[in-house]
Amino acid sequence: MEKTVIKTGATVDEAIEAALSELGCTKEQATVEVIEEGTEGGFLGLGRKDAEVKVTFNSEEAAEETSSSAESDDTYYGDDESFEGDAVSEAEDAAANFVAEVLSGIGIHGNMDSYREDDTIYISVTGSDCGAAIGRHGETLEAISYMTNLIANKHSEQRVHVYLDVGGYRKHREQVIKGLADKAVTRVRRSGRKVVMEAMSPAERRIVHSYLQDVPGVSTHSEGVEPNRCVVVTPVEKK
Incomplete structure (x- = not known):
């Protein structure tokens, strides 16, 4: 399916x-037509004109190119076979292409698996030296995940959520967070007082709330202002 956007800069x-960011593709997968070169203008930028381009992306051709190069070690590819043909959603393709482009741009090469289950698109990237895509406390991974969600939802009529994991970081971090939540519950039960956990990202706080929602004797809520917002575990009086 062919898509075209016109952008200025x-x-x-x-x-x-x-344009490539909106289409979720690489420059090699697109046809670029320069409508206006743009000019710098004179004193204080007076008379400056933005550049304008028309970019066209053919997702079917891109899919064929990806398939033909899937054996290369330096190429990201999805090898999950549970979705074939028309069952592979356009949103999943756009999300996977965007992640591959971003990671390739920062010099990370490896394998990428993706699949869709209900309204969630799961993307997992494995490879060496993935640290640059994770960042301090997972901040870079969160930023990439946020942009990937935007791209996926631009290509979906229904709301979808992208779960992106790079180098197994998110899975490992989830286990660490659950361990911290267990310790917080133990402290609450021993002291009878609320416990304020360390500052976490919105995604990490959701893990705590979900993990502890059915634990008897405690309740959770968030306090503070980003980026120092924390989960508070509070004792619940028995009735």
Whole structure:
């Protein structure tokens, strides 16, 4: 299926990058037509004109190219076979292509598996030196996940959620968070007082709330302002 967008920017390259980001594809997968080169203008930028480009992405051709190069070690590819043909959603394709482009751009190469289950798209990337895509306390991974969710939902009529894990970080972090939650519950039961956990991202706080929602004797809520917002575990009086 062919998609076309027209974008402007301070330079031609800026306009092209904006178009590729919206389409969720690489420059190699797209046809670029420069409508306006743009000019810098004179004193204080007076008379400056933005560059304007028309970028077209053919998802079917891109899928064929991905299939033909799937054996390369430096190429991301999804090898899950539970979805074939029309069952592979456009949103999943767009999300996977975007993640592959971003990670390739920061020099991370490896294998990528993706599949869709109900309204969730799962993307898992494995490879060496994935640290640059994770960042301090997973901040970079959260940023990539946020952008990937935006891309996926632009290509879906129904709301979808992308669960992205790189180098197994999210799975490992989830286990650590659950361990911290267990310790917080133990402290609450021993002291009878509320326990404020460490500052966490919104996604990590959701893990705690979900994990402890059925635990008897405690309740949870969040307090504070980002990025220092924390989960508070509070004792619940028995009736």
